[in-house]
Amino acid sequence: MNPVTAEVTARIIDRSREARADYLDRMEAARSAGVGRAKLSCANWAHAFAASPEGDKQRMRNPTAPNVAIVTSYNDMLSAHQPFERFPELIKAAAEAAGATAQVAGGVPAMCDGVTQGRPGMELSLFSRDVIAMSTAVALTHDAFDAALLLGVCDKIVPGLVMGALAFGHLPVIFVPAGPMTSGLPNAEKARVRGLYAQGLATRDELLDSEMKSYHGPGTCTFYGTANSNQMMMEMMGLHLPGAAFVHPNTPLRDALTAATPRRAIEIADGGNAYAPMSAVVDAKSIVNAVVGLLATGGSTNHTLHLVAMARAAGVLIDWSDFDALSKVTPLLARVYPNGSEDVNAFHAAGGMAFVVRQLLDAGLAHDDVVTVAGLGLRHYQTEPFLQDGVLTWREGTATSLNTDILRPADNPFQREGGIRLLAGGLGRAVIKTSAVKDEHLKIEAPALVFDDQDELLAAHKRGELNRDFIAVVRFQGPQANGMPELHSLTPVLGVLQDKGFKVALVTDGRMSGASGKVPAAIHVTPEAACGGLLAQVRDGDVIRLDAHAGVLEIKVDPSELAARPRAVAKGSGFGYGRELFGWMRRSVGAAEAGASVLFEGAA
Incomplete structure (x- = not known):
């Protein structure tokens, strides 16, 4: 282990000792209380599946049949979230085949920063993260579930889902991504047209035509912004199935990964030998892994807010000094637009997350001894999924970069320090x-x-x-x-x-x-x-x-x-476009370095 990575991790563990112990005590108390649905009265439980199909009702009467919560951020305005329309049925069918049930427990708001950019609605964007966390808690507080699957991709949505789900950290939780859209107009051309428009040398029609060729279909925007940084972090934290981040939506492999999540959630539920609650997955070491991944890939600065808040929800206390110390020893392994000319699809093709994880582990910059939803050890995430005769399986990812203009090894990086x-x-x-x-x-x-x-x-x-x-x-x-x-x-x-x-x-x-x-x-x-x-x-x-x-x-x-x-x-003014409804958040929110959240005691 790199001595700086080890030192920063030890410092975070020591700083967090009291908060982390309190969090884990609360999670153990929740686990000790038993499976939620077993505590519900007959009337409560009947309410929970009154509208379910008859087959589901019979399975839900079985006290040993698991029930999996789905919390979705579906809407069809966000290209990244539109594919989620199909996911609940895929998940329910896979759960049924495994002798379990799955229910959409609730939905969370999902606003698009790309739409609100430069508009008054952007003033609600950061606060929407805490609203999403609270909405996730509302969904899961029905206390009728053995595990949870969280459907989210974009900027504030994934951090909010993480924060909300950590309040139910005695449950296993797996994040279910939708994947990036296929590549459109080359990023260099998009940037060129934007520059021309800024100088008054391109018309609005020309600009709109360029943007439509860039953002053209279902899936995540393909530049390496906050949404794709989210997906990287879910891999580094062990909350995805390995290699799930950058598989295109509406493909057989994506559907197979989606169907595999309820099966795996059932396998790691309490009562079995592979119990992996979210409270064990998200700890100081996995948070450090996320920071190191962010630095090594040149990811979004928004995560100097979001990671702080996410960590705090698990009783782990980090600050910008930790980012800075880790940045000084973490090499920049990736060049993805806007830090390079190519997009996340090219990053994925060049070796993607499997290559990055292998490099960081081999260099001693990331912790392997962590709990993940795939099992013990981050090495699971140096594998990549594929279909063999229609069956989902995993194989070792490439040990060498397939395009050194996009991905480089730790001993020959783009920069010696992180981003x-x-x-x-x-x-x-x-x-x-x-x-x-x-x-x-x-x-x-x-x-x-x-x-x-x-x-x-x-x-x-x-x-x-x-x-x-x-x-x-x-x-x-x-x-x-x-x-x-x-x-x-x-x-x-x-x-x-x-x-x-x-x-x-x-x-x-x-x-x-x-x-x-x-x-x-x-x-x-x-x-x-x-x-x-x-x-x-x-x-x-x-x-x-x-x-x-x-x-x-x-x-x-x-x-x-x-x-x-x-x-x-x-x-x-703080009024108009719904801003007046968020006045209490502006008055109560904590400082940026504390995560800019309203959810923690003493946040203001």
Whole structure:
């Protein structure tokens, strides 16, 4: 085991000792109370299957027949979630063949960040994660299940499902993905058209035509953003069947994997020799594996929020210092758009998760001695699924990269360090995604241009006011100010300015998402401007230094002068598009480095 990985893991275990013990005590109490359906009265139990087919009713009368919960995030607006329409019937048929039953216990909301990007609805996006966690709890609190299957893919949905299901961590839980859409317009061409549109050199019709060729069918968007980072993490944490992440929807292999999940959930339920509750699967070592996987693949910065919250739901306490320490020893093994030119389908074809897992284990960067839904040991995840005469089985994945422009071994990586670093200094603590940023752009010192929302910056660009060196400070974008929307719409504009030769960067208490690109961006600045953060006192012309190599984010203004300045005030209304319903969350949410959640005691 790499000594830094071992040291960080030990530090997390020690830091989490009390919280983890409390969590495990609660899970053991839930397990000791017995199978939920056995505790229900006859009236309660009859309610639970009153509408079931007659065959299911007879099986459910059998006290030894398992009942599996399905929690689904299906809707047909999200391309990644549309395939879930078919999954419950596949799962129910497989459960029936195994002498069990399966029920859709509940649904959770699933909003599309791609649709709400740059719109008021994006201010609900982060909070939807905690709503999903609560909705998952509502579904499972019927207490009628021996195991649970969770159907989710995209940005806040998987973290929310994890957080909610961990409250029922005495149950075995398997995540059931839908897979990526087939590849469309090459990513380089998509980026080119976006850049032209940002400069006024392409029409809206041309832009829409390009985007439709990129996002064109069922399945996950194929760039390596938060949704596909989710799928990577579910493999690294042992919550998927091995190799399930990047198999296309509506294919025989995908259907076979989906049908295999209830069978495996029954095998690892309490009462058998393979009992693998979620509380055993998600622990400090599996969380470290997820962080290392994120760093090694250049994954989404959103997980510096989500992984913190997910871990905390299991009584595991991590912070950005852990990400930073692990990043310094984790090599970057993958180049997937926007960190490279190819998409996740090319990543999967080059060796995918089986290759990444093998490399990280062989290099001593990930823990093998973990519980997974596939059995003991992360080595299960260096295998890949395939159909042999129509029967699902697994074989060893490739030990060598099949495309070294996309995947490389740990001893010959794209970069010696991982893709996420901690920045700290006079403006607070922040994170930066470095994997897609050229080395010469990772250090910048320039005067600030201050904006209180992203629309102000875009308007200044249209007026031609940004053709110079500057660091854009976009403030009042944190969780308490407006729900911490992604600022992805700033990427094309800042990228165009950087391509013109200007030195530009972004500093914000908001998010930039898994689509963070080639412009250096210090994001999630904590404390945020709305909660005492010094971003509220920055003025145009203040010189800011961002140095990702040194881990520094500082302002070259005398601290006493800065502290004496009046604080700017957020001007967002918090009304319209449902935002008024989430006011209590904005008032109660914790800091970004604590996971930006409302669900934990003392979160505010």
